[in-house]
Amino acid sequence: MSWSGWVFDFYDLTLFTFLLIPIGKELNLDNITLSYVLGASLAATAIGGIIFGFLSDYFGRKKVLQWTILIYSAGTFLCGFSNSVALLLIFRIITGLGVGGEWATGQTYIGETFPKKMRGRYGSFMQTGAPIGMAFASLIGGLLAPEIGWRLCFYISVLPALLVIYIRKKLPESDIWLERKKMLSEGKLSSEIIKTESKNKFLILFSKDYAGIFTKSLLLAIFGMSAYWFTYSWLPGYLHEQRHLALAKSAEWMLVTQAGGLLGYLTFGFIADKFGRRPAYSIYSAIMAVGLVMITLMWNSIVNYPSLILIFMFLTGFGTGIFSGYGPLFSEIFPTAIRNTAMGTSFNIARGIQFFTPLIIVFIATQYGLSGGISLAALFAILTGVWIWTFPETKGKKIEVI
Numbered sequence: 024m025s026w027s028g029w030v031f032d033f034y035d036l037t038l039f040t041f042l043l044i045p046i047g048k049e050l051n052l053d054n055i056t057l058s059y060v061l062g063a064s065l066a067a068t069a070i071g072g073i074i075f076g077f078l079s080d081y082f083g084r085k086k087v088l089q090w091t092i093l094i095y096s097a098g099t100f101l102c103g104f105s106n107s108v109a110l111l112l113i114f115r116i117i118t119g120l121g122v123g124g125e126w127a128t129g130q131t132y133i134g135e136t137f138p139k140k141m142r143g144r145y146g147s148f149m150q151t152g153a154p155i156g157m158a159f160a161s162l163i164g165g166l167l168a169p170e171i172g173w174r175l176c177f178y179i180s181v182l183p184a185l186l187v188i189y190i191r192k193k194l195p196e197s198d199i200w201l202e203r204k205k206m207l208s209e210g211k212l213s214s215e216i217i218k219t220e221s222k223n224k225f226l227i228l229f230s231k232d233y234a235g236i237f238t239k240s241l242l243l244a245i246f247g248m249s250a251y252w253f254t255y256s257w258l259p260g261y262l263h264e265q266r267h268l269a270l271a272k273s274a275e276w277m278l279v280t281q282a283g284g285l286l287g288y289l290t291f292g293f294i295a296d297k298f299g300r301r302p303a304y305s306i307y308s309a310i311m312a313v314g315l316v317m318i319t320l321m322w323n324s325i326v327n328y329p330s331l332i333l334i335f336m337f338l339t340g341f342g343t344g345i346f347s348g349y350g351p352l353f354s355e356i357f358p359t360a361i362r363n364t365a366m367g368t369s370f371n372i373a374r375g376i377q378f379f380t381p382l383i384i385v386f387i388a389t390q391y392g393l394s395g396g397i398s399l400a401a402l403f404a405i406l407t408g409v410w411i412w413t414f415p416e417t418k419g420k421k422i423e424v425i
Contacts, residue, residue, distance in 0.1 A: 283341035
């Protein structure tokens with residue numbers, strides 16, 4: 024259910040990037056305005072991550088997982104009724120709030136459930152929902168939208184809300200969260216922990232005990248998130264507008280990157296469980312950087328070899344496997360009391376900062392084309408692979424109830 028929630032979470036977030044052109048044409052919006060709307064939905068994920076991370080640590084993983092799915096499904100559905108940029112902006116913000124809360128809740132669930140020797144790979148299994156969601160968005164937004172229109176694409180995207188019925192009836196609450204709640208109610212925790220429990224969990228992240236590791240986690244998420252969104256926020260548009268591929272062809276080539284992403288997400292956890300979190304991050308970040316440079320700055324060198332272009336697009340997607348590392352890593356470095364708050368805040372503030380990414384790309388594109396803007400993703404990929412070495416190695420660490 025965490026995986027399914029993430030599939031449609033990511034689908035709802037990225038569907039909009041495939042519908043930018045038809046939405047802009049019907050509502051008479053230019054690229055800058057569309058970038059503001061796209062950026063606003065990313066910024067809203069930061070708020071959603073903080074709010075729902077906070078709520079999950081208080082009310083449990085199960086309830087909040089349901090709430091987030093309902094919110095992002097409703098926001099996407101409402102986008103189909105947009106007849107102005109103001110309404111579109113509001114509905115994309117609603118979608119972003121739900122999207123921001125789901126990832127951390129699902130990864131916290133998994134981190135608290137699976138044994139330490141397998142935590143990395145199960146975090147990877149959940150993360151494979153991202154390329155699956157992107158693939159769905161490619162099919163709906165790239166292939167189906169020209170036939171049924173962008174509004175109907177948003178209407179049918181309310182269906183994931185049905186997941187909540189199954190979660191409510193079948194999914195158990197996190198046993199670690201339940202055990203900690205029980206120990207608190209029975210007074211079995213130390214007076215210092217009980218005192219800490221009464222404090223604002225968000226503010227605890229900035230206390231002397233956690234400010235350092237939280238800051239490092241936030242920077243790691245910013246670097247990785249920037250690498251991703253500098254790549255994907257305008258990649259379909261880049262292939263269509265600058266490389267002159269038909270929308271359907273652009274969607275097909277995007278599916279190649281998502282095939283790479285699927286394999287990257289899936290394998291990252293096995294590498295991380297075998298060799299450690301830090302080496303895995305560095306390897307996958309380097310692969311992503313190479314792929315990005317080749318499909319942007321070096322495009323003219325390989326343009327006569329379509330199969331080679333597809334290989335590098337595949338590698339670009341494969342390198343995004345770094346995102347399989349965030350859930351297990353953050354689960355292992357933050358305690359149960361603030362785990363979901365910490366994960367949701369760091370991951371989604373980083374995603375919220377990506378509000379500026381589409382705008383930066385459009386600005387750079389006026390001088391160097393979309394390829395110039397997108398190529399900056401390679402720099403952030405390299406930074407991700409280097410910064411991970413400021414963390415302790417957490418492979419095989421046991422997650423405690425406290």
